[in-house]
Amino acid sequence: MPSPNINASLSWAVLYILLISAIPNFVLRSEADPQITEAGHGCSLINTTNPSALIENRKNAFSLLAENISSTGFATASSGNGTNKVYGLAQCRNDLSMEDCTHCYTAATEQIVKYCPSEIGARMIFDGCFLRYENYTFFDQAQDAGNSNVCISDASSRPKLFSETTQRLLAKVRSKALKNEGFATDEISANGLSTAIYGLAMCRRTLTTNSCDVCLQHATLLAERCFSLQDGRGLDAGCYLRYSTLPFYIISSSSSSPSKTVIILVGTLGAAALIAVLWVLFMFRHSLRKLYTKVPGRSQHEQAEVYFAAEEDNKWGHLFTYDSLRAATKNFDSIMKIGEGGFGQVYKGIFSDGREIAVKKLFVKQSARAFDEFVTEVKLISAARHRNLVRLLGCCTRGLEKLLVYELVPNMSxxxxxxxxxxxxxxxxxxxxxxxxxxxxxxxxxxxxxxxxxxxxxxxxxxxxxxxxxxxxxxxxxxxxxxxxxxxxxxxxxxxxxxxxxxxxxxxxxxxxxxxxxxxxxxxxxxxxxxxxxxxxxxxxxxxxxxxxxxxxxxxxxxxxxxxxxxxxxxxxxxxxxxxxxxxxxxxxxxxxxxxxxxxxxxxxxxxxxxxxxxxxxxxDDNSTSNGLDSADVGWMVASTVASSRATVSISLEAR
Missing domain, CATH: 1.10.510.10 (Transferase(Phosphotransferase) domain 1)
Known part of the structure; x- marks a missing residue:
């Protein structure tokens, strides 16, 4: 196993790089702006039966949120018991200073109780921060019916080019956010447009990467309705997405004083040196890991045998070898692919004896937890056997690849x-x-x-x-x-x-x-x-x-x-x-x-x-509108406002 000293060295080195890389952003931070322009708010249609209990629990929850958000920019809290228990979540944009974050959160708490004085749930969305409370846990909720878009500003002079450029920008910031713990900013220019377009994507920190992606994709669809205008937002339960022709987030200045330049230069050189050291340590650790995985009984395939092959009655199905499945699917050739979904790709396979199968390659991350979930899923599917369920024949593991083998159902879906x-x-x-x-x-x-x-x-x-x-x-x-x-x-x-x-x-x-x-x-x-x-x-x-x-x-x-x-x-x-x-x-x-x-x-x-x-x-919807939801059904009333007399607001409530 890697030495504890190596792990400690890696941890300190990473921490040092983070500190060094934060120096330029700290030095070049722009002037304060708490970003308290309201993007939207929502109130549950259900009022509490005990207003005093709700108000007290909400006050306590907001106080707990304030203690943490002032130092981390994010917090969750709960207070009380029963139907009037309050769960709260608050989060600021990553580019805001802690002082601006505190101002934004304070404004949100003041505004949310004005809009929703006695409702059991509510949310307040500012451009700089988000606040929500409910009488149930919602922290892992990526989407709900209370979504909206906000469109503002003048129409673009070249709407088609502007729309295409904005589409590329939002795809770019969404992709970056998924690799950066749910937050990213970027800008993009195009020949023929008089100005660059700026974009920002942010997910709640309680979401998984997959949930963040789902939310941002839907927020992009909401924002698309604004593409004829120069500023638009897509808002959902778990994320915030915005584009604009104005630089609305904090951008590091391209000019700096000599002293700042020295700091940046020293930080960069120090970081480069540490990266070199880290690379050596990483290669050493990787070599140890490879040796460790070769120890008998420790590979994932052999772990799988413990779970599956050891069953005397073959209860969990057959443990296939990777080589046999690769041969059956012609090395997973695209001509053998018969389907693809959010969890994997499905290939037709034919064994040498003529038996036909369907092989599903799962998208699974490399971790002990991911492997445990894979084992659980196999057991879950194997436990259910019925003529109207597709039969699981077995499974296979090979490094990052996890494969499920099913009976082939010839007439497709x-x-x-x-x-x-x-x-x-x-x-x-x-x-x-x-x-x-x-x-x-x-x-x-x-x-x-x-x-x-x-x-x-x-x-x-x-x-x-x-x-x-x-x-x-x-x-x-x-x-x-x-x-x-x-x-x-x-x-x-x-x-x-x-x-x-x-x-x-x-x-x-x-x-x-x-x-x-x-x-x-x-x-x-x-x-x-x-x-x-x-x-x-x-x-x-x-x-x-x-x-x-x-x-x-x-x-x-x-x-x-x-x-x-x-x-x-x-x-x-x-x-x-x-x-x-x-x-x-x-x-x-x-x-x-x-x-x-x-x-x-x-x-x-x-x-x-x-x-x-x-x-x-x-x-x-009785009126058969394209939104397809009646607000009374979904239990949310969403009112989106912007600080502009020329604002155009579009609200969408959609079933999922």
Whole structure:
């Protein structure tokens, strides 16, 4: 193992470099500006039943936040108990001085209680800092329905060039932020533009890198609506993104006095020398690590054998060798790739004896925790065996690469049959069998398996079809165990935009009813042959759920049925109507109004009519606007303001 003295030397050397590199920024810092221009605020629509308790807990939480934010620029805190307990988070922009950060935070605390005096949750967004409190833990929440964009200033004289340049800039700062603990600034110029464009991206420090990326991508989409103007912001629960033709963040000056130049020169030379020393130490340590990993019984592959191969009944599947999988996939050739998602790439593999498999290469970081999570995921998937679940055959580990080996499901994923203009579209009989098979698979996961499992990402792309077009649920990358003694889990939001249940998207409260909601959205897609959102369609039809419900209320629901089905000579309209009603029951706003998946199976297989009539589902805008959410449904009212009489504000509340 590396010597403790080597570790200590590395730590002190890194600390010294950090101190040296901070000198230029400290010396060249511009004049104070607390950046207290308001970008937006939001209040929960729920008022407390005990105002005095809420106010006292909020005051105590804000006081605790103030103690830490004045020295670190970031803080979390909690105060009280029960429904009036207050969880708080505050964070300043990294480029603000601690004095400016304190001023910004103080202004935020004063303003938030004016806007939201007795609400159980609220947020205050200034250009320089962010403050939020809730009566539940939200620290790992990247997105929610209270997002917005703020557009300000004059239109660009060359809108197309300006828009393209801004797009490149935001992609650049987003990429830099992911490598720099969630914060980055940059500028970009283009021939034909009279000025440079400046950009800034910042995530809450409680987010993982993946969550930060998801948030900044969505913030970019929000900011895109401002690209015709010279200043815009994208705001979400976990991040802040802004561009402007004015340098709104602190930029180091290009000119400096001789004394400053000396300091910078000394710091640079010292840093260069230390980097050389660090490189030698790193190579030495790396050599020791390589020797250490060669010790018998210590490699990850051999660790995997302890977990999998040692099982006498081969309970967790076969441990494949990397060479055998590489040969089966022709060295993971692109022509063998059959899919790709947020968690990995999937390749078709053919063994020498003719057996066909699907090999999924996971995106996994190198760490003991990452390996433990990989082991847990394999065990979780292996624990669930059902005819409507894709079967896991085994796994493989090799250094940074973690591979899962599944049975090959030949007819690919459902989305490729639903949303493409195939020569032979799926018949209603086939679609009904897919709907029923998916329900069986989910009922098994949620209620019947010896481990209760929540899938969290039910969608058409994750439903595979076998030779007989029977449904098999796939991709358990987001799956969670659900203990029997718990009513819900509070966790980071995972899944796909449009399929996520409202209580999970907004509050991070996960139950098996979240899978039920996703299933309901999937069923509507299967019946209609279109995706949950299609921006190419006019506003009344853009969002599938809202459009379908409006037609249902008008007794015109068959207008939503896939036209390719209407052409069938014999169509069971009564069965289609029942399926649509079940879909609406699954997408009810209140989780307790949604049926269990076992009940869904019962309704699908019963010849009787559905007795429970669905009410208005969640996330529907009566006006059928492109935003697709009614503010009363999401529980947030967001008011965005800017200090300009020429400001144009656009607010977006979107389901995820």
């Amino acid at each position: 459902l989305d490729k049959h639903l949303f493409a203009n195939t020569a032979k579209p799926l018949s209603w009989k086939t679609r009904f069998e897919i709907i029923l098979g998916t329900a069986h698979g989910l009922a098994y996961l949620n209620e019947e398996c010896w481990l209760r499992i929540l899938h969290r990402d039910i969608k058409a792309a994750n439903i595979l079809l076998d030779n007989e077009f029977q449904a098999k649920i796939a991709d358990f990358g987001l799956a969670k165990l659900f203990p029997d003694d718990m009513t819900h889990l509070t966790t980071r939001v995972g899944g796909t935009v449009g399929y996520t249940a409202p209580e999970y998207a907004v509050h991070g409260q996960l139950t098996d009813k979240a899978d039920v909601y996703s299933y309901g959205m999937l069923v509507l897609e299967i019946v209609s042959g279109r995706k949950y959102i299609d921006s190419k369609l006019p506003p009344p039809m853009e969002l599938l759920l809202g459009w379908a419900w409006n037609l249902y209320e008008k007794n015109e629901v068959f207008r939503m049925v896939d036209r390719r089905l209407i052409e069938e000579p014999v169509l069971n309209k009564q069965e289609i109507l029942k399926v649509i009603q079940i879909a609406f029951l699954c997408t009810q706003g209140e989780p307790e109004l949604r049926p269990l998946m076992s009940k869904v199976v019962s309704m699908l297989t019963s010849s009787t009519e559905i007795l429970t009539q669905p009410t208005r589902p969640a996330f529907i």
